[in-house]
Amino acid sequence: MQAETHPLEPFFQQIVRNSYAGKLGIHDTAITQYVAHLLCEFSEADKLYKVRDEEGKPLRTLEELLQASDPVNGTAASFDAERAVRKHIGDYALFVSGMYPESMDPYRRRHGQQSFEELVKVGKESYYIVSQFDLEEYADEAPMFRRLAGWFDRCIYGLRLVREDLTLSKPGFLPARVN
Numbered sequence: 001m002q003a004e005t006h007p008l009e010p011f012f013q014q015i016v017r018n019s020y021a022g023k024l025g026i027h028d029t030a031i032t033q034y035v036a037h038l039l040c041e042f043s044e045a046d047k048l049y050k051v052r053d054e055e056g057k058p059l060r061t062l063e064e065l066l067q068a069s070d071p072v073n074g075t076a077a078s079f080d081a082e083r084a085v086r087k088h089i090g091d092y093a094l095f096v097s098g099m100y101p102e103s104m105d106p107y108r109r110r111h112g113q114q115s116f117e118e119l120v121k122v123g124k125e126s127y128y129i130v131s132q133f134d135l136e137e138y139a140d141e142a143p144m145f146r147r148l149a150g151w152f153d154r155c156i157y158g159l160r161l162v163r164e165d166l167t168l169s170k171p172g173f174l175p176a177r178v179n
Contacts, residue, residue, distance in 0.1 A: 006040035019161035024154055030144045035094070035155065039162070042095050051088050062114040062122055065089050069126075083133045086126040090145075093123025094152065098159025124152040 013036040020026040020035070041047045049058035051068055054075075059065050067074040069085035076082045096103055097119050104116035114122075127149035134142035148155060 006037075006043075008040050008043055009036060012036035012039040015162050015165055016158070019165065020155075020158045023161055024158050026151065026154060026158065028144075028147060030141075031148060031151070031155070034144065034148070035159070038091050038095060039099075042091075048092065048095075051085055062089075062118065065092075066122070079133075083130055083138070086129045087145075090123050090126035090130060090148065093119045093126065094148075094155055094159065097123065098156040099163050101160070120152065120156065124149050127152065 013033065016036040016039070017032050020028070020032050026032070049060055051059045051065060053059060053064070053068070059068055065085060065088070069076055069082050069089065071077070071079055071082045076085060097116060101116060104114070104119060127145045131142045131144075131146035131149060
């Protein structure tokens with residue numbers, strides 16, 4: 001039985017491929033598919049803050065997410081939980097820094113939110129950590145996460161090109177910002 005695809009998947013596959021391969025020279029099908037799937041997933045607002053604390057409250061700050069990813073000094077129950085939260089941190093960092101860079105404005109920084117530079121650093125680091133889970137069920141996708149960590153800045157720029165294409169083709173297509 002084949003898994004059902006998101007209705008926006010073909011659209012995002014094409015627009016990401018146009019930006020990544022066509023404009024940036026990133027001819028990596030696995031990354032293109034992953035980023036397109038990420039756009040589909042985060043098109044549903046509840047997925048952006050899917051990591052939750054023990055009371056079910058969404059974790060919204062980088063500090064809270066990092067605490068939730070730490071199996072030694074934090075709240076991660078296992079190394080698998082660490083991998084899952086680190087993957088989410090990488091996904092969140094890539095998505096926000098590429099599609100909504102204005103959400104990292106100086107006002108937010110003065111009020112305890114992460115800076116753009118911090119978000120990018122932690123996103124790269126998180127994908128690298130995910131890539132180190134390279135045994136058993138994670139072995140096949142570990143190399144892709146290693147490439148994502150290495151090409152993180154280019155992938156952010158690729159998402160900015162995607163955003164540009166979306167806003168040029170249909171003004172007002174994207175919401176103003178992510179809170």
